[in-house]
Amino acid sequence: MNITLRIWRQPGPGRPGHMVTHRVDDISPDMSFLEVLDVLNQRLTAAGEDPVAFDSDCREGICGMCGLVINGIAHGPQASVTTCQLHMRSFADGDVIDVEPWRAGPFPVLKDLVVDRSALDRIIQAGGYISIPTGSAPEAHSILVPKDDAEDAFDAATCIGCGACVAACPNGSAALFLGAKITHLGLLPQGQPERDSRALAMIARHDAEGFGGCSQIGECTAVCPKDIQLEVISRCHRDVVTALFHHGEQQEGPPEDQTGGNLASGPAGD
Amino acid sequence: MSETAMPPESGLFSVGAPIADTKAPPGPIGERWDVRRFNARLVNPANRRRLSVIVIGTGLAGGSAAATLGEGGYRVEVFCFQDTPRRAHSIAAQGGINAAKNYRNDGDSVMRLFYDTVKGGDFRARESNVHRLAQVSVDIIDQCVAQGVPFAREYGGLLDNRSFGGVQVSRTFYARGQTGQQLLLGAYQALERQVAAGTVRVHARHEMLDLIVVDGRARGVVVRNLVTGEVSAQFADAVVLATGGYGNAFYLSTNAVGCNATAIWRAHRRGALFANPCFTQIHPTCIPVSGEHQSKLTLMSESLRNDGRIWVPKLAGDGRAPADIPERERDYFLERRYPAFGNLVPRDVASRAAKNVCDEGRGVGPGGLGVYLDFADAIARLGRPVIAERYGNLFDMYRQITSEDPYRAPMRIYPAVHYTMGGLWVDYDLQSTIPGLFVIGEANFSDHGANRLGASALMQGLADGYFVLPSTLAHYLAAGPYPSVDETHPATRETLAAVRERITRLLAVGGRRTVDSFHKELGTILWDHCGMERTREGLTQAIAAVRALREEFWRDVTVPGSGEELNQSLERAGRVADFLELGELMCIDALHRDESCGCHFRAEHQTPDGEALRDDEHFAYVAAWEHTGGPPVLHKEQLAYEYVELKARSYK
Incomplete structure (x- = not known):
C-alpha cells in the first residue's frame, strides 16, 4: 500500500504548528498505524529530517499512552480500539490520512502529536481512590461483592485514561473518564464510605482543570477504546446530586470548591 | 568447586570472591521473615518526614512501594518516563496473581506455593526469599480487594480462582484478562492519594540516566526531563529502582516499547552486581x-x-x-x-x-x-x-x-x-551491593530462579512494594539521615558531567544508521544465540557480534535533533547503547553457565528425551557479575536447599 499522511507538526509548547504532508510507500496492511509512523520516522531520520514525535508504550491497547485523531476521529475509524491496535487494513491504497493530536484546552501540545494529560492524574488525586493504608485490609473474603456488581465495576474500571473522550467531546469534557472511576468505586461495598466526598471533590477538580460540562452528546463513548458506557456519567451525576443532598441534610454545606461544578452546563469558559 | 567446570573461554571474565546473603536470619524458614522484621530498626513516625526516598519506576513494585512509603510518612520523589504513573507496563499483565489462600480447599498452602516456585525456577532461586513471597501473598489479595480491585467473583460474592502453568492447584486470582491493569490502577490510586496528601511528588516524563554514589552509598540520581531536556541531580537518603526487566534487549518482546535497562545498567556500572543476566523467559x-x-x-x-x-x-x-x-x-x-x-x-x-x-x-x-x-x-x-x-x-x-x-x-x-528473571543482585532486604540502593520487582533477580511461574510476577512486584521493602528500607533509613549532598559535591559533579558528555557524544556521532536498525540487529543476535536454545559455539559468535555492533553503533549511529528538547530518538539511542553492553554480559553469563536449567537450555546438556539437564554440583549458585570496564568479574552466591529436595524437575 502507498498512503499520504498529513501530520500536525509543532516544535514545542505554545509554538505555532501546521499540517505537513508525508508520503509513505510500500507498507503492509498488517502493520499497525503506529508502525507506519515508525517507518516514516526511520525514513525521515535517514534523510536527516526531524522525526515525528508521538506517544506510545505497550502497543497492545492497554496502557493508554497512544492516541491520535485520525481523519477527525479519536483513535481512528475503527470502533473500540486504541491507535496502536488500528491496522492498515482499515485503510485503502492511496488514502490521504489526516493525523492530529488530542485537541482540548486542558491537554496542551508538547511537540507534534504529544500532549500533556496530567490533568487526568489530578482528577484522580482529588478522590479517585479508596483510603486503605497498606497492611490495614481485612481478610479478602470478609467483603462479599455480588457478581453483577463486580462485573459492572470491572467494566467501568477498564478505562485506560487515554483521553480520547475529551478529544472527541465538543465541550472538551472528561465526564466519561470521571464517571468511569466514580462508577467503579461507587458500585463496590469498599467504596461506600467515601462515595459522597469522592464525587464532589472529583467533579470540582474536573471543572477547575478547565474540562467542559457534559451535555449528553455521546461522542465520548463512541470513540472509547474500552467501550465505557454513557451510563457512567449518569451514575456520576446521581452521586454528585446525592452528595449535595446529604451535605444539605447535615447542614454543613459543601466546601466552597465543591459546588457540583458544571453538572449539566454547556461548554466551559472559552 | 571443581576447576574442571570452568569453561575454556574464561578469558572473557574472571572469578572473584564469593558473596553471601547475610541478611536472611537462620532458623526455621517459616520464622525468618518475622525474625528479620523484629530485628530491624524502626523509624519514629515523627522523624520520617526528615527522611527522603527516590523511587524510579511506577509499576506494581514502584507504585506500591512509593504509596506505602508515603503513607508511612517519608518524603518520596517518584520518577517515570511515561506521561503518568498509570502507564507502567505492569498494566499489560493479563492472567492473574497467585496467593496461597487455599480458598479452593485443594491442598494449597504457603509451603506448597513456596515449593512450586522453587521447583518451577529449576532450583536456582533462594529458599528464604521465595518462602517470604509465599507468606505475604495472602496479604496482597486482602490489600487489593480493600482498594477496590474488581477481581472475578462467583455468584455467592466470593473471589474466583483459576489454575496456571506448573502447578496442580487453583490459586490464581484474576480480573478477566486484565489483572495487571486492575492491580496497577489500585497501586496508582494509592499513589495519587499520597500525592494529594503531599507525601509523594511524581515527576512524569523523566528518565534516570545515572546513579549518584557518595562515600559508597547511593545518594541520588541524575535524571533528564524528557520534555525540556534538562538534566538535573536529585538527592535522597535512599534510592529504589523499580524499573522492570530488560527483555527489550531482544528488540522484539512482549514488553512495552519504552521498557529499558538503563536505570539498572547505569547502577551496575556504578558498582551494583548484576545477577543471572542470561535468565530470560520466553x-x-x-x-x-x-x-x-x-x-x-x-x-x-x-x-x-x-x-x-x-x-x-x-x-x-x-x-x-x-x-x-x-x-x-x-x-x-x-x-x-x-x-x-x-x-x-x-x-x-x-x-x-x-x-x-x-x-x-x-x-x-x-x-x-x-x-x-x-x-x-x-x-x-x-x-x-x-x-x-x-x-x-x-x-x-x-x-x-x-x-x-x-x-x-x-x-x-x-x-x-x-520476562527477565535476572536483574540486579539483592540481599534478603532487597538491597543491592551498593548500600542505600534497593531494587524491587522484575528489576531484581531474587525470587524466580531460572524460570518464573505464571501469575507470580504480579505477586512478587506487590510483595516487594507493599510489604517487604517498607520494612527493610526503614531499617536502612533508621541509621539516617545521611550527610546532606548537593550539586557541588564532587561525586555529583562527576556524575552530571558523565551524563552530559554521553548525551553530547550520542548526538555528535553523525553517522548513517538509525538507532532502531542497531536495536533490531542486536535483537536478532540475542534471539538466535541467547534465546530458547544456546550453544557454546553460538554464544561465542554472539559475543563477538555484539562487540562489533557496539563499536559500529558509536561510529555510525545517527541521532537527529538536540538534547534541549523532546527528542525521542535521543531517548532510544541511550537505551540501545546500554542494551549493547548488557547483551554482551547476557551472552557471557549464558556461556559460562555450562549446564541447562529452566529457561537456560544449553544444547550440550540435555537428557535423552530432550529435557534440561542441570549440573547442581557445579552450578547451584547465583552468578553475580561485577562491572570493571574490562572482562567482568564473577561472584558466586552458593544456593542451599534445606526445605525442597534438590532433584530433577519433572512434569511428566
Missing part, C-alpha cells in the same frame, strides 16, 4: 511475528492454556487448514509428552516443546513458526458465552491483530521474550 503463547515492520509482540495469556489445547499436525509440511486435519492426524504434543501437567507445563518447557515441533517442520502459519492453540473442545463443552466471559478481551485482541476469529479457527501462537 513465553510460549504469543502472537507470531507477521513481518519486518513489527515493533513488538503481543502475549496471549497463559490462562488460555486452561481451556485451549496446543497441537500441530503429525505430518511435517502438512499444508491443510486446521479444520481439515482429522483428530488422529494431530499431535497434542504437550499432553503427549507431559501427561501429568498437559497443556499447563511451565513456560520454559512449553516454549521449548513448541520450538522443537517447529524445528521438525511441523509448525503452522507463515514461515512454519507457530503452533495451534485450539478452543474447539472447550467451546463445545462449555459454550461460547463461558469462553467469552473468561477470555473475551484476549480473543478480541487476537482478532484485532491477526484478523482471524479464534472462536472459529484455532489461534496460532509462538514463543516470545516476555
